[in-house]
Amino acid sequence: MTMHPTSFAFLLAIGAVAAAQVAPVTLMRPATPDKAPAPDGFIQRWLVLEPIRANGLTDSAVQAIVKKEYFPNQFTVIPHDGDKVTVGDTQLTWHAEDTRLYNLNLYHFAHALDKPTTNVLFWALTLVNCPREMPGVRLAIGSNAASVWWVNGQEVIGIYGDRQTVIDDGVSKRLTLKKGQNIIRAAIVNGGGATDFCARFLDQDDKPLKGYTVSLNEVRK
């Protein structure tokens, strides 16, 4: 059988579209209670809330977006996997996720749940368990696009604009991780296209911090 070149190209195009609709699997449910950071320091376990509609990437727009209260105890709650919140008239669910990569791909996350990825706000949270007090460390993050980060309730990083994830793009001032549980909370605002984030701590020599684990409150879904 001979195939007209135009027809062949058409079939290839169909195949490419079909392939594009299958998102790579980079996320999985946590299988252990605790997880050490990756060898290069990246935190790979997070609770992520399904996306909230939001629009704006400038400094002031992002600050307004993340400071708006969408659900009760937004800046203090430590949710469980499967917990639900109602934002407007939409019920959203928290999901415990382990990423296989240095970053957590929010596009994969939302796409797999058939949720929007454009003009959205993601909330993410993880618990950092330190065997001792760790002074002089820095939280170092990258995000696509803008993001604001809190450690133990203190806002420590804000990066703005339509930007791609770059390792250690935003870095906090020196801070102290207390002995026991510490909370990292993040709000990532995406405009369009890909969206993801990465985060790790740096030690006093700007090397990846080790010697701690991350966990989620309780995996019960």
Add this chain to the structure above:
Amino acid sequence: MKYALLATALVAGSIALALDGQVGIHDPSTIVLSNGKFYTYGTGGNSLVSDDGWTWRRGTALPRRGLAPDVIHIGDRYYVYIAANIGAQPKAAVNMIWSKTLDPDSPGYKWEEGGVVASSNGVEDANAIDPGVFLDPNDGRLWLVYGSYFGYIRLVELDPKTGKRKDPNDKPRDLAINCEASDMIYHDGWYYLLATHGSCCRGADSGYNIRMGRAKKVTGPFLDREGIDMIQGGGKLFVGSGGRVVGPGHFGLLDLGDGVQKFSMHWEADLDRGGASVLDIRPLLWKDGWPVAGGNLNPGTYEIESVRTGTALELSVEGMPVGGRRARGGGGGPGGAGAPGAAAPGGAPPAIGGPGGGIFAGTGAPIPEQDVAQVSKNWPTGNIDVRMANYLCQAQQKWTIAAAPNAGGYPGSPYFKITIAGTERALAATADSELVVLPAFTGAAEQLWRIEQLPDGAWRIMPKVVPNSNQPVALSAVGSSFATLSRFDPKSDKQRWSIKTP
């Protein structure tokens, strides 16, 4: 005060700063540190002393007067080599004297005679003046180069334990010709002979210029970059006249540690000081295995860009695009600045702008520089953090660097204040070794900055002090979008900055 006199001109940002105080000297020795002060000695035994390397004053003359001394500190002794004519030129001798300190107020200040270490008899092809002393860091051997235009630049070995000639019967080696005021340094496997060509002592008509060759052995041959032996008149230019200064001569190395090197010299004529011969200190850079004369920072308005990340230091405020905010593919604003966070004025319809119209055509008219008075209206009035971002020619990314009046300095430069251009908002160090921009400069020590060129031409930027700390720290890039203060690491790009004219 020199730079005070230049205050008006400094606004233009193109005038080099010269050392402050009493800097008149001819044929200065290598600058050495003794008891916390910098010393240099010139022809006639005159000396200059400085507490910080920026402001100089007359010091105590040497007990032995002569021509073009050089100084070196070895162990607990300072050896001074100083020449004198002992008959009709070229009959001359280099004498050594030594003391345990250069500080006349110190109990150990007492000069001892060390005798003649080199001489010329008036007939041979040498003139034993202009000594330059060099301690080989590889093997600890001590050498003296000397000579002038009556023949060769010569090399003899000295005894580092005594400063005297190691073997008076050892025949001097000829290294170069047609030059004087020589000195030697070592760097990365090469010995460099720096010597002064041209004529001296004619004010602005002096042709002095410093040239160099290099060799794998201390004994030469010293070839210039064209492969011409300095003993046949070769020599690659290291520094010549320029700007408002004429006739550089008498190179001397000032190594400040951490890979930061500077060099001293004199100018035969500083046109801003009536053509007087004056001391200068500049950064010593290296490129392709050759020394390069760097420059001290000229006051002006700059972008401060991290070598490590390529992002620029900025005030942590919402930037306003030059010409106004526009959406991707949309038209520009009216040329002014809208309110931060305002909706894009462009949006869907393509801009109708310059020739041909379309989304890439711009507005069709020049877009003026951003007016800081306008865009800063929404900036917080108090302290503001510092961050880094891609440079977009915006007001919060332009820094004016100016000499801080009456604040002292460091070798070669005064302390600077660094403010957002067109404002009084001043960069400062915080007690926790972070950065902040204050509403106004007050002259406090944590608002004073030491800015020095590193060997690769990048800049190191250090606060004079960090409150409640003795730790010297430098402006450092951490990640792409954040700057902090941390200990200087000469092997890292974190503390290397490009200071660019915006």
